[in-house]
Structures are given as C-alpha cells and as structure tokens.
Amino acid sequence: MNRFGSTLQELMAARMGGSEQAQQEAKQREDEMRNSILSQVLSQAARARLNNLALLSEQGLIEILEKVSQQTEKKTTVKFNRRKVMDSDEEDDD
Numbered sequence: 001m002n003r004f005g006s007t008l009q010e011l012m013a014a015r016m017g018g019s020e021q022a023q024q025e026a027k028q029r030e031d032e033m034r035n036s037i038l039s040q041v042l043s044q045a046a047r048a049r050l051n052n053l054a055l056l057s058e059q060g061l062i063e064i065l066e067k068v069s070q071q072t073e074k075k076t077t078v079k080f081n082r083r084k085v086m087d088s089d090e091e092d093d094d
Contacts, residue, residue: 038050
C-alpha cells in the first residue's frame with residue numbers, strides 16, 4: 001500500500017476511537033495530506049482562488065454567485081420594424 005493508503009487507515013482508526021488528542025493529530029495529518037495533494041495538482045493561482053473561497057461562508061458564496069449571475073445575464077429584446085407598403089387594391093384602375 002502507498003503512504004497515503006496507510007495514513008488514511010490510521011486517520012480512520014483515530015477518528016473512530018481514541019483520545020481527543022489523537023483525533024486532533026489525525027485531523028492535522030488529514031489537512032496536511034489534502035494540502036499536499038492540492039499543491040501537486042493545482043497551480044499557485046488556482047490554490048489562491050480556492051483559499052479565498054474557503055474563507056467565505058456558504059451564504060456569502062451563494063450571494064456572490066447570484067450577483068455574478070445577474071450581471072452576466074443577457075437581456076434580449078426583439079424589435080419589429082414593419083415596412084409600410086402601398087396596397088395595390090387602392091390603385092385599382094379598370
């Protein structure tokens with residue numbers, strides 16, 4: 001098994017039972033693993049954006065997304081220009 005698999009098993013065991021200190025240590029190792037994986041797969045700019053989003057509350061994030069949605073919403077208007085055409089019935093010469 002790789003180092004992440006064995007560490008994951010340790011974390012699960014610590015969370016299921018154990019002292020508060022063991023749970024805190026398990027959470028800290030879990031955070032370190034997550035950060036390690038994210039640093040491998042994300043660019044620095046992407047990690048910065050992710051960290052900014054993590055600072056927001058869920059409600060704050062929803063409000064921001066709604067505002068962006070409203071600003072980018074396209075409003076379509078249809079305008080009919082009717083041409084005035086002379087009616088051929090008016091000029092009926094027999």
